[in-house]
Amino acid sequence: MNSKLSEKRKKTILELVDSEFYVPMKEKELAIFLQAAPQERADLKRVLQELLEEGGLQITKRGRYLKGEGKKAQLVGTFIGNARGFGFVEIAQRAQDLFIPQDCTAGAFHMDKVEVELLKEQQGKRQEARVVKILEHGITRIVGVFEKSRTFGFVIPDNDKLGADIFVPLERSKGAVDGHKVVVELTDYGDGRHKPEGKVVEILGHVNDPGVDILSVVRSYDLPMEFPEKVLGQAQRLNRDVSQADMEGRRDLRGIRMVTIDGEDAKDLDDAVHVTKEGENYHLGVHIADVTNYVQGNSALDREALKRGTSVYLVDRVIPMLPHALSNGICSLNQGADRLALSCLMTISPEGKVINYEIVESVIHVDRRMTYTAVKKILEDEDEETIREYGELVPMFRLMRELSHILRQRRKKRGSIDFDFPESKILLDERGVPVAIKPYERNTATRIIEDFMLLANETVAQHFYWLDLPFVYRTHESPDPEKILKLGTFINNFGYHIKRKTGDSEIHPKEIQKLLGRIEGTDEEALIARLTLRSMKQAKYTVNCTGHFGLACDYYCHFTSPIRRYPDLQIHRIIKDQLRGRMSEEKAARYREILPEVAKHSSEMERRADEAERETEKQKKVQYMEERIGNIYEGVISGITAWGIYVELPNTVEGMIHVSKLEGDYFYYREETYEMTGRDTGRTFKLGEKVRIAVNGVDRMSKTIDFVLAD
Secondary structure (H helix, E strand, C coil), X not given: CCHHHHHHHHHHHHHHHHCCCCCCECHHHHHHHCXXXXXXXXXXXXXXHHHHHXXXXXXXXXXXXXXXXXXXXXXXXXEEECCCCCXXXXXXXXXXXXXXXXXXXXCCCCCCEEEEEECCCCCCCCCEEEEEEEEECCCCEEEEEEEECCCEEEXXXXXXXXXXXXXXXXXXXXXXXXXXXXXXXXXXXXXXXXXXXXXXXXXXXXXXXXCHHHHHHHHHXXXXXXXXXXXXXXXXXXXXXXXXXXXXXXXXXXXXXXXXXXXXXXXXXXXXXXXXXXXXXXXXXXXXXXXXXXCCCCCHHHHHHHHHCECEECCCCEECCCXXXXXXXXXXXXXXXXXXXXXXXXXXXXXXXXXXXXXXXXXXXXXXXXXXXXXXXXXXXCCHHHHHHCHHHHHHHHHHHHHHHHHHHHHHHHCCCCCCCCCEEEEECCCCCEXXXXXXXXXXXXXXXXXXXXXXXXXHHHHHHHHCCCCCEEEECCCCHHHHHHHHHHHHHHCCCCXXXXXXXXXXXXXXXXXXXXXXCCCCHHHHHHHHHHCCCCCEEECCCCCECCCCECCCCCCCCCCCEHHHHHHHHHHHHHHCCCCCHHHHHHHHHHHHHXXXXXXXXXXXXXHXXXXXHHHHHHHHHHCCCCCEEEEEEEEEECCEEEEECCCCCEEEEEHHHCCCCCEEEECCCCXXXXXXXXXXXXXXXXXXXXXXXXXXXXXXXXXXXXX
């Protein structure tokens, strides 16, 4: 939205809330009243946030907007540190974070909750601010490598966002020696003149001991490894067979032939599917484990699940959201066992439109536990032996493929974006040493499950949106206009363009999809796709249904994985209250009170899990390449900065050629075209270009891999 339009909308809103007839409205109600189109909702959200900050509006606990008192809102956010001394502050609802110059941090530590004020004068494009007050320290413990001197010790943090080492008096070092990985508890956060201080509370082992690298990440991100005794006891008592009493009042679907389709090593099976065809219409059933039947609201199990937010999948282990007695036992849709479920039963037209559906509590019985590999063998490889083994199910798998293709084409038609980047699986030996890095394979079987789960999630979200009940949605905002402008400028160099709807601020997901379609199979495909992904915002959980840009849909939620994601578990509870007629005004009010925090916390825990997973992958990739120093590979330039060229290998390992290693010339970086060009030779390196590299070295501390050109 351009500034003129923004000011006009602000004026309209201020006049509205100041009028005599105004009744306090929520954001969704304001959007309807102001006739804001779905694609304008993100801009309206920004305008409302600016009015809150300027004091023109205030907001109630229930999310209703009132006339403000004219005072500027307090700007409070999270400080994100940088090793070079400056930082950023992330503020909820604000599209872009604030830049905090080195002399304006007021001694703030990474992850501190701070109050800031905007600076009128600034050097760069990003809004600058200064920290006024540190409200709360966000980090109390740090993981790092202990180094000992004669009279004291210090800890070099693993987290490179922490610019300072931690001073540790020897009497508080717990006997740590050089090279020990330790957990240090901060006792003083330091200031501009003094280093932070701390005491060692746990020695994890020597930096080179097997398993210490992953354990360091677990401790760094404060991932809970063990379940409290009370939680484990509750889970053990619940691990029993489904009884006749459990089935009372449920739709009995045990006579329907259905399967689970998962990876070979999956143990927590929370979704089963079936497909039939009647005339020209398809009947799709997506059956999800009814975890809420065993995890009651506000029980010890529920509180622990909420605290964890999600299961975490590290390279060598899974840290589950629920104890194994539940996730691998009574809540897992195991073959040949009766199980309680929530079923979304959909009738779908030949065009892929849901023309009828039911959401019901059910009891189901899974006929076969299928793997992606086996289904692929049947549908893609037409392997005779596998087809014979699963003979009675083969017609259903073929129907599934048929329906999956229809659903995918329908999504494509509306503009849904499919980023098909290679992901990797790192194979470890018994000592935790990486022995191979293999790409995850997307195939017909994985796409079938993906398509069916997406449709169920959309159907459930739309149903509850129109019931106007409190709910948790999965939302994805439109990209930042500035990033889209930058992307547009870059792709023009390759002869591509992105069409914007009005001015330069709005873009339809179909334009991104068209771009990805045009670059498919070209040399620049990987590069442009990656830059396009980087211009997208991060999806999150919210209580307001603002749509999902990437999927090009107005309604979306996470309903299909209650064993491993808390929002799904919470949604199941709401669904059951509504199905059983228990959604009283009092209960709805209670949900409205707790759901904003559930959504916010779940989004934070999801980000924590993603970061921890990436961190362990980086560690193992560095360890893998350490054994291959001197080897030569062909890779693709995946990033270019002023300090060097990043190259990604086919196995997804990424390393950097430092600018100082580009011998024989002085190279300079052209930001507008993402190019590195030699002043004398004129040699230019571009994103997406193939290059031969040699592995020059690795740094386990910084988790980086050093490449040099091989030609």
